[in-house]
Amino acid sequence: MNFEDNPEQAEYRTRVRAWIENNAPDMSGLSPDERRAWHPAHRAVAREWQAAKADAGYACISWPEDWGGAGGSAIEATIFLQEEQRAGLQFMYFSTGLQMLLPAIMEHNRDDLSRSLVPAAVRGDTIWCQLFSEPSSGSDSAGVRCVATRDGDPGSGSGTGDWVINGQKVWNSGAFHADYGMVITRTDPDLPKHKGMSAFWLDMKTPGVEVRPIRMMSGDNELNEVFLTDVRIPASQMVGSEGDGWKVILTTLSNERAVVGSGTGLNWRDVVALAREVPDFDGSVMEDPAFREWLADYYVGSEAIRLLSYRTLTALSRGEAPDGGGAKVLWANQTQEMTSQVLDFLDRYGLIEDPAIAPANGAFQHRFLWAPGLRLGGGSDEIMKNIIAERILGLPGDIRVDKGVPFREIPHGR
Amino acid sequence: MDFDYSDDQRALKDEARRFLADVSPLSVARGVLDDPAGGLDQALWSRIGEQGWCGAAIPEAYGGFEFGYVELCALAEELGRAVAPVPFASSVYLFAEALLLAGSEEQKSSLLPEIATGSLIGTVALSEGPGVLASERVATSFAGGKLTGTKLPVIDGMAAGRAVVLAQGGDGVQLVLADLSGEGVTREPVSTVDPTRGAAQITFSGAPAEPLGEGGDGLAQLSRIQDRAAILIAFEQLGGADRCLEMARDYALERYAFGRQIGSYQAIKHKLADVFVRNEVARANAYCGAWALSSDDAELPLAAAAARVSACTAYWQASKENIQTHGGIGFTWEADCHFFYRRARHLGLVIGSQREWKRQLAGCLDAKLAGEEAERLRA
Numbered sequence: 001m002n003f004e005d006n007p008e009q010a011e012y013r014t015r016v017r018a019w020i021e022n023n024a025p026d027m028s029g030l031s032p033d034e035r036r037a038w039h040p041a042h043r044a045v046a047r048e049w050q051a052a053k054a055d056a057g058y059a060c061i062s063w064p065e066d067w068g069g070a071g072g073s074a075i076e077a078t079i080f081l082q083e084e085q086r087a088g089l090q091f092m093y094f095s096t097g098l099q100m101l102l103p104a105i106m107e108h109n110r111d112d113l114s115r116s117l118v119p120a121a122v123r124g125d126t127i128w129c130q131l132f133s134e135p136s137s138g139s140d141s142a143g144v145r146c147v148a149t150r151d152g153d154p155g156s157g158s159g160t161g162d163w164v165i166n167g168q169k170v171w172n173s174g175a176f177h178a179d180y181g182m183v184i185t186r187t188d189p190d191l192p193k194h195k196g197m198s199a200f201w202l203d204m205k206t207p208g209v210e211v212r213p214i215r216m217m218s219g220d221n222e223l224n225e226v227f228l229t230d231v232r233i234p235a236s237q238m239v240g241s242e243g244d245g246w247k248v249i250l251t252t253l254s255n256e257r258a259v260v261g262s263g264t265g266l267n268w269r270d271v272v273a274l275a276r277e278v279p280d281f282d283g284s285v286m287e288d289p290a291f292r293e294w295l296a297d298y299y300v301g302s303e304a305i306r307l308l309s310y311r312t313l314t315a316l317s318r319g320e321a322p323d324g325g326g327a328k329v330l331w332a333n334q335t336q337e338m339t340s341q342v343l344d345f346l347d348r349y350g351l352i353e354d355p356a357i358a359p360a361n362g363a364f365q366h367r368f369l370w371a372p373g374l375r376l377g378g379g380s381d382e383i384m385k386n387i388i389a390e391r392i393l394g395l396p397g398d399i400r401v402d403k404g405v406p407f408r409e410i411p412h413g414r
Numbered sequence: 415m416d417f418d419y420s421d422d423q424r425a426l427k428d429e430a431r432r433f434l435a436d437v438s439p440l441s442v443a444r445g446v447l448d449d450p451a452g453g454l455d456q457a458l459w460s461r462i463g464e465q466g467w468c469g470a471a472i473p474e475a476y477g478g479f480e481f482g483y484v485e486l487c488a489l490a491e492e493l494g495r496a497v498a499p500v501p502f503a504s505s506v507y508l509f510a511e512a513l514l515l516a517g518s519e520e521q522k523s524s525l526l527p528e529i530a531t532g533s534l535i536g537t538v539a540l541s542e543g544p545g546v547l548a549s550e551r552v553a554t555s556f557a558g559g560k561l562t563g564t565k566l567p568v569i570d571g572m573a574a575g576r577a578v579v580l581a582q583g584g585d586g587v588q589l590v591l592a593d594l595s596g597e598g599v600t601r602e603p604v605s606t607v608d609p610t611r612g613a614a615q616i617t618f619s620g621a622p623a624e625p626l627g628e629g630g631d632g633l634a635q636l637s638r639i640q641d642r643a644a645i646l647i648a649f650e651q652l653g654g655a656d657r658c659l660e661m662a663r664d665y666a667l668e669r670y671a672f673g674r675q676i677g678s679y680q681a682i683k684h685k686l687a688d689v690f691v692r693n694e695v696a697r698a699n700a701y702c703g704a705w706a707l708s709s710d711d712a713e714l715p716l717a718a719a720a721a722r723v724s725a726c727t728a729y730w731q732a733s734k735e736n737i738q739t740h741g742g743i744g745f746t747w748e749a750d751c752h753f754f755y756r757r758a759r760h761l762g763l764v765i766g767s768q769r770e771w772k773r774q775l776a777g778c779l780d781a782k783l784a785g786e787e788a789e790r791l792r793a
Binding site for chain 2: 001002003004005006009049075100160268269272275276286288291292295296297299300301303304307308310311313314317318325326327329331342382385386388389392393394395396398399404
């Protein structure tokens with residue numbers, strides 16, 4: 001029971017810490033606005049940092065060397081991530097591609113074109129997005145209605161064998177800036193819904209792909225809707241085989257929850273630092289017993305998220321499967337409650353979102369307006385609790401009316 | 415990085431679980447509940463003593479077996495799971511730790527060997543009335559080697575042979591060591607919400623006693639003792655909370671309503687998923703506490719408060735939702751659910767309520783941040 005690195009891990013940590021210190025991009029010249037995600041200046045810094053990491057072998061540490069990785073362990077990758085976070089370097093542009101989508105492509109696709117996508121992504125030259133959710137397929141991620149039909153079969157002398165995609169996707173993070181995407185489609189509506197889906201990768205500049213940013217309640221527009229109209233792509237861009245779509249979804253989503261659940265952003269230090277500055281009935285907010293009670297509850301939850309990552313790491317280093325679960329739903333809810341609490345103790349002044357006036361450049365207010373999305377993206381609270389109940393506690397799945405029914409016969413709205 | 419039990423510790427824990435399943439089924443706790451006169455199961459206490467568990471963290475020099483603190487945490491988790499009706503917490507987490515932290519060489523040498531085998535039971539006598547423990551609410555006095563006053567409740571006060579008592583001495587409150595079987599001590603049982611752990615009202619009328627170690631600030635010493643006990647008790651709470659979740663899960667699989675297992679309804683699934691998350695929070699913080707305890711880390715007070723706050727929350731939630739999941743049957747005397755509901759409350763108060771610990775936790779965070787800021791300024 002200890003938090004210490006073994007000698008090998010300690011040596012690795014020292015090495016990467018020094019490397020990060022010597023190579024970290026200088027962000028001191030960026031304005032608060034330029035430090036926000038998806039601002040071109042922010043993205044440029046992220047890209048520069050990713051390329052530096054790739055040159056030094058730190059971009060995809062646990063990948064095999066053949067794929068541009070360092071052939072390192074999951075522990076080394078985690079140590080590097082921890083050191084990056086320690087240095088305040090947290091960029092999210094490349095994780096969708098590198099941690100969720102490309103591993104699936106690397107596993108299933110052997111052709112040169114598919115393989116050639118990897119090095120550019122590793123260097124941060126390309127950004128990927130996932131095209132999974134649909135207007136009528138959110139939590140029910142197998143309810144995909146976006147259709148892919150095959151244009152004949154060149155083997156039997158008719159058509160090109162290309163696939164033609166039609167449909168709409170939504171909540172696609174970063175799609176507006178993305179170079180590539182992975183799309184889940186319905187390829188056989190006569191099969192039960194989990195069986196008739198297939199995945200493809202595609203160039204976001206392919207004719208017929210139209211991306212429209214969605215303005216969220218926080219004012220941000222990093223989420224998008226994507227319309228696919230007669231989008232024609234070669235059969236070689238199918239990820240896995242026809243009908244493997246659900247398998248691909250499951251692998252990528254479990255990776256997403258690991259990424260989303262790792263708990264980044266504002267923490268108890270930011271809260272305490274502010275609470276000390278804000279006057280209260282007597283003294284500062286920090287001295288208020290009700291606030292201190294709340295702070296204790298918040299701390300044990302947020303500390304647990306940090307500590308659970310150490311348990312995951314321990315399991316990995318012992319060659320055991322990490323049990324996980326719970327961290328994502330906990331983090332999302334904690335963040336929402338924390339921002340609301342901070343606004344509350346600022347009292348009337350808590351209303352101000354203007355970064356030029358509000359404490360911490362309005363970070364708490366901005367996070368407050370983002371928080372509902374944290375409880376929805378990457379598996380809603382309700383889905384996460386179903387997963388905990390069914391996969392960890394072993395409770396039965398819901399009774400389903402869509403089981404074993406051909407997809408085209410499943411009732412749906414609108 | 416090794417943030418889990420080691421293989422040896424897991425083996426010890428598995429062995430303890432098998433042992434307790436054999437010697438401490440819930441029928442043993444029920445025996446004490448139905449006939450709470452002694453406030454413990456003497457036969458079970460003897461069996462636990464034979465295992466050497468009471469001396470798990472006591473150094474060999476004082477007759478202990480020195481397995482280690484993480485090992486003691488593992489045993490605590492299993493004892494909590496079994497809701498064992500024994501004075502283990504009072505004797506081992508509180509009394510033995512008080513002696514180890516503050517006792518004189520002579521006190522340690524004479525008492526710890528008997529504590530280690532279980533032949534002597536120790537406890538702490540602190541509270542005198544409602545409300546948070548504070549020096550102005552300690553009326554019991556210690557002067558000229560004599561102790562006078564009434565302590566209520568004293569957990570395991572009927573079974574214990576010795577107690578560490580909080581009393582007003584010459585220079586404020588201090589900890590003193592009293593022989594409960596000696597002259598000037600009268601005690602009578604007090605019924606509590608958890609009769610499987612006995613309690614007493616103890617009146618000292620000029621009872622002979624001696625300062626614990628060198629004396630000193632009693633509340634500061636008590637705080638250090640309780641920090642260590644809080645971590646060990648957190649493991650008992652965690653074991654109990656886990657068992658509640660398993661009981662609720664098993665019942666939800668077995669019970670049918672409206673033609674289906676109640677565990678297939680999201681109302682039940684989501685409730686139990688919430689319990690699972692709270693238990694995970696408690697587990698993570700308890701493990702951190704175990705690390706702090708075994709390495710005697712400077713952040714022990716913070717780790718202890720976090721372990722305690724999260725364990726109190728988890729056990730309370732798990733024990734009440736276990737009854738809720740069982741429905742009416744869970745509310746009966748005959749069902750086992752109430753053992754955990756009672757024990758959750760008992761453990762949640764026995765070393766001070768969550769309110770006290772939350773206060774400590776916030777203070778630790780304030781100090782930690784100030785320390786980090788000072789260090790940054792120096793650098």
